[in-house]
Amino acid sequence: MEHYEWTVTSEHASDRIDKFLTAMDEGWSRTQVQLWIKDEHVKVNDVKIKSNYKVNEGDVISLTIPEAEELEITAEDIPLDVVYEDEDVIVINKPRGMVVHPAPGHYSGTLVNALMHHCKDLSGINGVIRPGIVHRIDKDTSGLIMVAKNDHAHESLVNQLKAKTTRRLYKAIVHGIIPHEHGTIDAPIGRDKKDRQSMTVTEENSRDAVTHFTVLETFSKYTYVQCELETGRTHQIRVHMKYIGYPLAGDPKYGPKKKTLDINGQALHAAVLGFVHPKTGEDMLFEASLPEDMELLLQQLRSV
CATH class of the missing domain: 3.30.2350.10 (Pseudouridine synthase)
Structure with missing residues (x-):
């Protein structure tokens, strides 16, 4: 569980609370912040508020992010266009409309669900949600994506992307x-x-x-x-x-x-x-x- 606290400065006075919080960390989406507010993980001056609350200079805002629930991603028998495969890597021609890995609103029907059925060995570096995934292409973009089948392959491919x-x-x-x-x-x-x-x-x-x-x-x-x-x-x-x-x-x-x-x-x-x-x-x-x-x-x- 992570805890954060801020004191509002004049720069952010009159901002909506959800806008203020998304400005604090670029990785937090407005939707995620609004869910935290709805579930009362956000308080202003120790009082729960709504997403449309406008902050005032001097307000003390606290956010407690709950522990993420461990999701069980299931293998699904979804056909894959396998372009290449060996014991280290697999290259897939992803169809338009398929999400690469599970995320809110897309916990099934993804490339990861299909890969888990196709091959039992995928790298674990990215955890349960994104096994084997070293890069992504958008849901509505089609084409080639490489996937790592073990941690050594994963690190090598990521390093090549970085380089x-x-x-x-x-x-x-x-x-x-x-x-x-x-x-x-x-x-x-x-x-x-x-x-x-x-x-x-x-x-x-x-x-x-x-x-x-x-x-x-x-x-x-x-x-x-x-x-x-x-x-x-x-x-x-x-x-x-x-x-x-x-x-x-x-x-x-x-x-x-x-x-x-x-x-x-x-x-x-x-x-x-x-x-x-x-x-x-x-x-x-x-x-x-x-x-x-x-x-x-x-x-x-x-x-x-």
């Missing part, structure tokens, strides 16, 4: 016609202060983020691009392409409010994945063809 030696190429359809054949977006990404569930380009509480892009094909109102990640920040390609004025087609969070192309989620696919094998030292490179929905979109755009 920026892995290769990760994505294919995407974006709004607008990009006039440059190649480009690099070097812009730090952090949590959006106005929307804690979103990321944005910002200098404040951010981490460096670099995306290289190449134009593959242009259409009347869209561009088909390849993006290579140098870093791997949350929603990086989606945030970066929006930042330069070419948001991903179908992106419900960072794209236009009005739905344009007929695709369930952002038109983004992790097409190429490369890394050094944790045990053999061999260079491994895998490719996954575009999913049917993106291929269909490209055919439609070419016919216009």
